[in-house]
Amino acid sequence: MIPTITPDTASLPAHGSEDCRALSEILVRIGDKWTILVVGALGAEQQRFNDLKRLVGGISQRMLSLTLRGLVRDGLATRTQFPTIPPKVEYALTPRGRSLLQPIDALADWARQHRAEIEKSREMFDDEADQAVA
Amino acid sequence: MIPTITPDTASLPAHGSEDCRALSEILVRIGDKWTILVVGALGAEQQRFNDLKRLVGGISQRMLSLTLRGLVRDGLATRTQFPTIPPKVEYALTPRGRSLLQPIDALADWARQHRAEIEKSREMFDDEADQAVA
DNA sequence: CGGAATCCTGCTAGATACTG
DNA sequence: CAGTATCTAGCAGGATTCCG
Numbered sequence: 506m507i508p509t510i511t512p513d514t515a516s517l518p519a520h521g522s523e524d525c526r527a528l529s530e531i532l533v534r535i536g537d538k539w540t541i542l543v544v545g546a547l548g549a550e551q552q553r554f555n556d557l558k559r560l561v562g563g564i565s566q567r568m569l570s571l572t573l574r575g576l577v578r579d580g581l582a583t584r585t586q587f588p589t590i591p592p593k594v595e596y597a598l599t600p601r602g603r604s605l606l607q608p609i610d611a612l613a614d615w616a617r618q619h620r621a622e623i624e625k626s627r628e629m630f631d632d633e634a635d636q637a638v639a
Numbered sequence: 640m641i642p643t644i645t646p647d648t649a650s651l652p653a654h655g656s657e658d659c660r661a662l663s664e665i666l667v668r669i670g671d672k673w674t675i676l677v678v679g680a681l682g683a684e685q686q687r688f689n690d691l692k693r694l695v696g697g698i699s700q701r702m703l704s705l706t707l708r709g710l711v712r713d714g715l716a717t718r719t720q721f722p723t724i725p726p727k728v729e730y731a732l733t734p735r736g737r738s739l740l741q742p743i744d745a746l747a748d749w750a751r752q753h754r755a756e757i758e759k760s761r762e763m764f765d766d767e768a769d770q771a772v773a
Numbered sequence: 774c775g776g777a778a779t780c781c782t783g784c785t786a787g788a789t790a791c792t793g
Numbered sequence: 794c795a796g797t798a799t800c801t802a803g804c805a806g807g808a809t810t811c812c813g
Contacts, residue, residue, distance in 0.1 A: 615665070
């Protein structure tokens with residue numbers, strides 16, 4: 506029986522190959538188009554729905570709503586609604602949500618350090634591809 | 640002019656709000672369904688195409704091919720082909736690719752530490768939703 | 774203001790078949 | 794063995810509309 510790596514039973518050699526499926530799971534969770542940006546927008550302080558919408562430029566109401574509900578569902582954010590008129594709802598990161606900022610920042614650091622090189626690699630790669638065609 | 644956070648001009652408050660778009664970029668890069676698993680499979684040592692296909696269970700030839708090409712394009716992996724019959728191609732992480740393993744592992748650690756709690760939060764959230772319906 | 778419901782569409786990724 | 798080419802279904806996500 507050879508152990509395989511699947512999105513459901515993922516493993517990274519660095520950690521042995523039992524159950525790193527956890528990594529795959531959370532990447533599905535935070536690897537989508539908006540979650541990280543919303544978490545970032547919530548990072549400093551709690552925010553109201555439309556403030557978040559403005560802060561995270563380009564997001565639709567639908568996707569902001571879905572993203573926030575996902576965060577709340579996973580206990581990464583809280584939703585507090587005030588029964589005023591007009592209604593007011595505030596979202597904030599939970600301690601668990603804030604703890605996510607650290608590995609996220611590590612990734613962001615890596616991204617900043619390697620962005621230029623990666624961009625250069627891409628150009629080289631694409632240029633070679635063009636030459637191969639010509 | 641209020642600065643906004645978009646997938647193209649992303650920012651995390653933790654790092655000031657100029658150009659954390661880099662994070663969003665690399666999340667698009669590694670946040671997909673297969674890249675992390677392939678990087679993980681390449682983590683220990685170089686691998687041949689069909690070995691990777693076996694290692695990363697469930698991936699199609701097409702997606703493995705596309706994923707590998709993306710990694711090579713970004714200078715995260717190398718492709719070495721031997722003009723033998725039958726052909727033999729080996730993929731390996733570059734130093735840059737290996738350096739990615741560290742922030743990835745930080746994320747994996749976070750995932751392992753919080754997986755159970757998140758799972759519990761989800762069940763609670765879903766139960767409450769069910770009650771609301773009933 | 775803060776959503777939910779509906780509709781519609783482009784792209785992703787799986788399956789299959791073919792090639793050097 | 795190591796891919797590419799083609800076709801297609803499903804779904805993510807945008808736009809729009811309506812509601813408390």
